[in-house]
Amino acid sequence: MTAPPYFEDLAVGQLERGAPSVTLSDGIAAAHQAIVGDRLALALDAMLARKVLGIDARLAHPALVWDVAIGQSTLLTGRVIANLFYRGLVLARQPVIGDTLTTSTEVVALRQTTPRAGRPPTGLAVLRVRTVDQQQRPVLDFWRCAMLPLRDLRARAAVEQDSFEQIPRQLDADALRVGIAAWRLDPFAARIAGAGELAAAAPGTRWTVVGGDVVSAAPELARLTLNVAAVHHDRQAHTDRRRLVYGGHTIGLAAAQATRLLPQIATIVGWHSCEHLAPVHEGDTLHSELELERCESLDGGGALAHLRSRVTAIDEDGAGAATSVLDWRFVAVVA
Helix, strand or coil: CCCCCCHHHCCCCCEECCCCCEECCHHHHHHHHHHHCCCCHHHHCHHHHHHHHCCCCCECCHHHHHHHHHHHHHHHCCCCCEEEEEEEEEECCCCECCCEEEEEEEEEEEEECCCCCCCCCEEEEEEEEEEECCCCCEEEEEEEEEEEECCCCCCCCCCCCCCCCCCCCCCCCCHHHHCCCCCCCHHHHHHCCCCCHHHHCCCCCEEECCCCEECCCHHHHHHHCCCCCHHHCCHHHCCCCCCECCHHHHHHHHHHHHHHHCCCEEEEEEEEEEEECCCCECCCEEEEEEEEEEEEECCCCCEEEEEEEEEEEECCCCCCCCEEEEEEEEEEEEC
8 A cells, every 4th residue: 555645756647546446325424414414405305316317317416526546536635734725626426325426636736835843744636536427427627736745844846837828717608507407496496495596696695594503523524535644533643633624514504504595496506616724623613604796696596696705714722713724615506
């Protein structure tokens, strides 16, 4: 077995396909739902999902799908210090329970960080993550940026300072519609409260989610999704000797708060960007505020709502001030 790479072990063009494929079972979905607690109706109600999707299957929660894909990509980032951002995530297809996900991870850019006194040298690796299903149909395609340590703490590695300009800052509007093109939202709209209200809201409308969510079962979520980054399992792996919560956990709780506030959300089809602003630790309580950036009508009814979630964390003892930890801009299908 090979040890996780340091920053200088990576090379642009390097491709990792070694993570096990994962079949999205009812058991995995139940464990994931127990940890993040999402109320997304199409992932919970099999009868409603059949009516909306038009097939005899239950929707796999999109947060489960991207958590598995991110976890499969961590063979290259087992020594990660922090994940800085995700960009351009598009669900080209909405998987269902029973589908099998396979992920490949490509190194597309490397850049050393500016040295800071008293801190070990680090570098940033931009990875392109692509996930397909059992029929090789595209499911996910996105970029993530991980900070990794250098092996030699006394010197900087001699690698190129690649540009990050190739990372897209805009989502393909047509690609967002492909995965839900055959859906019928009428049965969903008939079952949920407030159908049509979100699509009619003015851009810039903001909501504060009532009540926070404590971050619990963090190592369990990392294990469930094959995330092998040591900082999520071993408190000795991080410089401050505190185990970091996997970023997908924070995003999953933000998604759960969004669907609790806005039951009109049928699913999530993409992310413009996701910035991790500060670390989250198990026991923190997360609160979020949502902003509607814009809505686009869908031909078959409903709309694509471009939303922004800003998340703050309060530590376990509640003594400190709330810290901004996440700025997540995502696109939801709404009735």
